[in-house]
Amino acid sequence: MIALYSADLTPTAPFRFDLALQYLRTSPSAVVEQVRDGAYLRAIRIESRTVGLRVSSGGTAEQPRLLVEVLGEEARAADLPVALALARRVFATDAAVDGLDAVAEADPVFGRLVHAYRGLRPIVIPDPFEAIAWAIIGQQINISFAAKMKRALVDRFGSTVELDGIILPVFPPPACVALLEHERDLLPIQFSRQKSRYCIALARAVSAGELDLGAVAALPDEEAIAALMVLPGIGRWTAEYALMRAFGRPDVMPAGDGGLKQIIGRDYGLGRLATEAEIRALGEKWAGWRGYAAFYWWFQLQEERRPVPPSRD
DNA sequence: ATCCAGGCTCCTG
């Protein structure tokens, strides 16, 4: 019998859990997350145990409510507060998004997205090591291939936990990746020499205690970016992406991103790719919400490239 | 084959 503990969570309105799930269903970045039966499902590690986190919706956009459950043989009642805190981070349930309206009015181009995706918040990958490793893997290659690499990494070196017949993959922890070698371990799963070096260096820094991701999480944006950029293979794009995806920083945007250059160049009628400088200049108008801007444009790109059939799993 | 894809490093001028 699977232990199960649950509690309610009330996000700030407006909140669109359905859009969050749509993002997760269609994003290649969601490798260890699952969407099934209208719920978000992922394994989380608490102390040395692995349990399942399940989040589903009970409310509406204007009266949002989430159900958070902890499940698994190893689950304990004391895990519930941890799971709640995690769910709040993943879905940014505490964000006060009123400020978006003023930004939308100041910039109608971004405003169109703000309107279309009202209630959607950037989704967090709650394991910062996984999020940063994913950022490295995703550098300069198409993301569906990046997702394939991440899946291979999880299959080969991660683990799994079974919850009531559902098998959830678990991303390998830093201590595990720290022991890998390029030729023997990562070359066979299509990592380039440089990417495997970067991932292993990150894992070793974290597991050796040289890089304290918990401490990075507490730093102001620019300092956190600088702290990550010390590592080999982590440039500005990677650090900014990591801040968005690992820590849910609402105002951090990887302005050098290829996808953003493309779609912003198009949406602002430039007739060419926008430059990083142009994106940063435009971003002044989105101050406070630049991470939302990046996320919304990526979501739009995702929708354009792979339109989702009306939901039904 | 050639170009591209959610960059980074290192080297020029």
Add this chain to the structure above:
DNA sequence: CAGGAGCATGGA
């Protein structure tokens, strides 16, 4: 300090 070449890898 800005700009660009070279780097790796698989997919279209």
